[in-house]
Amino acid sequence: MHVNKYKRFEPVKLDDRQWPSKTLDKAPIWCSVDLRDGNQSLPVPMSVEKKTKMFNLLKDMGFKEIEVGFPSASQAEFDFTRKLIDEKMLDEDMTIQVLTQARDELIEKTFEAIEGCKRAIVHVYNSTSTLQRKVVFQKDKQAIIDIAVQGVKKVKALAETSNVEDIMLEYSPESFTGTELDFALEICEAVIKEWEPTEDNKIILNLPATVEMSMPNIYADQIEWFCRNISCREHVIISLHTHNDRGTGVAATELGILAGADRVEGTLFGNGERTGNLDILTVAMNMYSQGIDPELHMDDMNNIINIYEACTLLKVHERHPYAGELVYTAFSGSHQDAIKKGFDAYNHEQNKTWEVPYLPIDPADIGREYEAIIRINSQSGKGGVAYILQADYGYRLPKKMHPEIGKLVQNVTDQTGKELSSQDIYDIFFNAYFEQEKILALKSFESTLEDHDTTHKGIKVTVSAEVVFRGKSRKIQGTGNGPIAAFVNGIRELDIEPFKLAEYEEHSLNGGADAEAVAYIGLTNEDGVTKYGVGKDCNINLASIRALISAINRHMIR
Ligand SMILES: CC(=O)SCCNC(=O)CCNC(=O)[C@H](O)C(C)(C)COP(=O)(O)OP(=O)(O)OC[C@H]1O[C@@H](n2cnc3c(N)ncnc32)[C@H](O)[C@@H]1OP(=O)(O)O
Numbered sequence: 001m002h003v004n005k006y007k008r009f010e011p012v013k014l015d016d017r018q019w020p021s022k023t024l025d026k027a028p029i030w031c032s033v034d035l036r037d038g039n040q041s042l043p044v045p046m047s048v049e050k051k052t053k054m055f056n057l058l059k060d061m062g063f064k065e066i067e068v069g070f071p072s073a074s075q076a077e078f079d080f081t082r083k084l085i086d087e088k089m090l091d092e093d094m095t096i097q098v099l100t101q102a103r104d105e106l107i108e109k110t111f112e113a114i115e116g117c118k119r120a121i122v123h124v125y126n127s128t129s130t131l132q133r134k135v136v137f138q139k140d141k142q143a144i145i146d147i148a149v150q151g152v153k154k155v156k157a158l159a160e161t162s163n164v165e166d167i168m169l170e171y172s173p174e175s176f177t178g179t180e181l182d183f184a185l186e187i188c189e190a191v192i193k194e195w196e197p198t199e200d201n202k203i204i205l206n207l208p209a210t211v212e213m214s215m216p217n218i219y220a221d222q223i224e225w226f227c228r229n230i231s232c233r234e235h236v237i238i239s240l241h242t243h244n245d246r247g248t249g250v251a252a253t254e255l256g257i258l259a260g261a262d263r264v265e266g267t268l269f270g271n272g273e274r275t276g277n278l279d280i281l282t283v284a285m286n287m288y289s290q291g292i293d294p295e296l297h298m299d300d301m302n303n304i305i306n307i308y309e310a311c312t313l314l315k316v317h318e319r320h321p322y323a324g325e326l327v328y329t330a331f332s333g334s335h336q337d338a339i340k341k342g343f344d345a346y347n348h349e350q351n352k353t354w355e356v357p358y359l360p361i362d363p364a365d366i367g368r369e370y371e372a373i374i375r376i377n378s379q380s381g382k383g384g385v386a387y388i389l390q391a392d393y394g395y396r397l398p399k400k401m402h403p404e405i406g407k408l409v410q411n412v413t414d415q416t417g418k419e420l421s422s423q424d425i426y427d428i429f430f431n432a433y434f435e436q437e438k439i440l441a442l443k444s445f446e447s448t449l450e451d452h453d454t455t456h457k458g459i460k461v462t463v464s465a466e467v468v469f470r471g472k473s474r475k476i477q478g479t480g481n482g483p484i485a486a487f488v489n490g491i492r493e494l495d496i497e498p499f500k501l502a503e504y505e506e507h508s509l510n511g512g513a514d515a516e517a518v519a520y521i522g523l524t525n526e527d528g529v530t531k532y533g534v535g536k537d538c539n540i541n542l543a544s545i546r547a548l549i550s551a552i553n554r555h556m557i558r
């Protein structure tokens with residue numbers, strides 16, 4: 001490696017910076033550049049059909065400003081812009097944005113593309129960075145200013161004769177982050193002087209991190225410095241357009257908003273040149289997770305992903321913030337345990353402030369199911385298994401039973417090394433607890449109740465049952481103060497090791513009048529070992545007896 005080839009980015013001199021003490025409290029003006037910056041970076045750019053699909057998604061999500069393309073670049077870009085206007089695909093409150101280099105012939109073509117449109121943002125750019133001035137344009141600062149001013153003059157002249165009712169100018173000193181701040185200011189002032197923005201006709205100054213070159217705090221300093229030094233700040237909308245070369249595009253945008261920006265350009269899932277543009281969804285979801293209305297609809301994330309993937313032919317990474325397939329899934333035991341407890345606590349809470357460990361947002365808010373939240377492999381624990389049995393199948397296992405079922409599942413994951421599906425977990429549970437009538441099986445069961453006084457203290461239950469014990473049919477009879485006690489007394493004559501009833505729990509399984517009941521019984525043998533049984537029946541007494549038989553069999557089968 002050749003670290004000496006590289007030089008450190010110079011910090012901005014701004015000792016009284018204000019942005020670190022600010023907080024985010026409202027959504028900025030969003031502008032999607034999926035159809036332009038996102039599109040220009042794709043191996044296979046979108047066809048008009050795909051652009052239309054993506055445009056409709058962005059519109060449904062609530063974007064009011066969309067950069068629809070670079071109409072002078074290609075016929076497809078031009079045709080798509082025309083299609084939006086000719087087929088009246090724009091809602092009243094929407095504005096399309098079109099990008100052009102500051103070259104007369106390209107600006108003319110751009111105006112042809114937007115003819116007849118009600119409102120448009122014409123976005124003119126030229127690179128202003130030290131590097132590009134030297135190697136691309138080979139021009140001095142004044143010549144670079146002249147390119148920008150000439151571009152603005154051309155837009156102004158065409159706007160005067162255009163039939164577009166409302167034309168707004170956006171100017172980008174492209175590669176702003178590689179430009180000396182005072183020069184970026186100088187060129188923007190020259191643009192302002194030419195365009196003459198007013199309170200009612202503001203100009204958008206877009207300050208791109210065309211290449212992300214520094215830490216996000218430096219970008220924030222650059223934005224704050226610019227906001228504090230630009231003249232007629234009240235006639236200017238400051239816009240951010242970050243890329244993600246250092247992996248901090250989201251952070252740079254968030255700090256840039258603190259530093260005074262009003263508007264944010266970006267793309268869905270951060271598609272864009274190289275490592276991508278700003279991921280607008282992440283910034284919006286970050287706001288949402290802090291209780292700030294992001295003013296974008298993201299409640300059907302799977303639909304957004306599907307359309308995005310179909311249009312761009314790119315994949316959303318499994319770990320992508322908020323959207324990835326794995327981001328609401330926990331494999332590891334301690335996470336699963338905490339998530340389960342967090343859900344239980346949240347469901348009991350009155351005021352419902354979301355606070356579930358490991359889950360920054362409620363996955364249901366973006367249309368994700370709880371089902372996939374906990375997945376089971378060899379890193380998982382009993383809490384996750386119990387969660388699946390409860391969430392997917394309705395079994396609320398007693399807490400003390402969790403280690404037992406956890407162990408049964410762990411045995412399988414240790415043997416196979418594979419992830420188990422929810423159905424696999426259920427099968428392990430079912431085979432272990434419901435398929436256990438191997439040594440002692442119930443054939444028939446009847447119980448009668450005698451209640452000797454109104455305080456129910458004199459309750460006496462008599463049970464007559466037929467069981468198969470070690471292959472032989474046996475009739476048993478017993479009495480007790482409940483069906484379980486009566487049945488236990490009845491089977492004393494069989495050769496079954498002594499046990500104590502350690503735990504009993506029951507609940508209805510699926511609600512409604514014909515709901516099944518499920519019972520859990522823990523039996524402790526003379527060695528102090530407790531094993532559980534589970535029983536299910538429409539009759540709660542029978543569910544309890546089945547749970548008892550399940551537990552006895554589990555003790556006897558070694
Ligand atoms: C950071 C960004 O994402 S900016 C947007 C980038 N997007 C795109 O470039 C996609 C669409 N672009 C295109 O299809 C083409 O580049 C076109 C149609 C715009 C222009 O095509 P061409 O004129 O054939 O080629 P090219 O883009 O290479 O033009 C380069 C010339 O324009 C000049 N130029 C480049 N950018 C600008 C600008 N913003 N304003 C004025 N002149 C510019 C260059 O200095 C160069 O001039 P030279 O010929 O005197 O050396």
Ligand SMILES: CC(C)C(=O)C(=O)O
Binds near residue numbers: 099208210
């Ligand atoms: C045209 C500009 C805004 C751009 O795309 C960039 O700088 O990345």
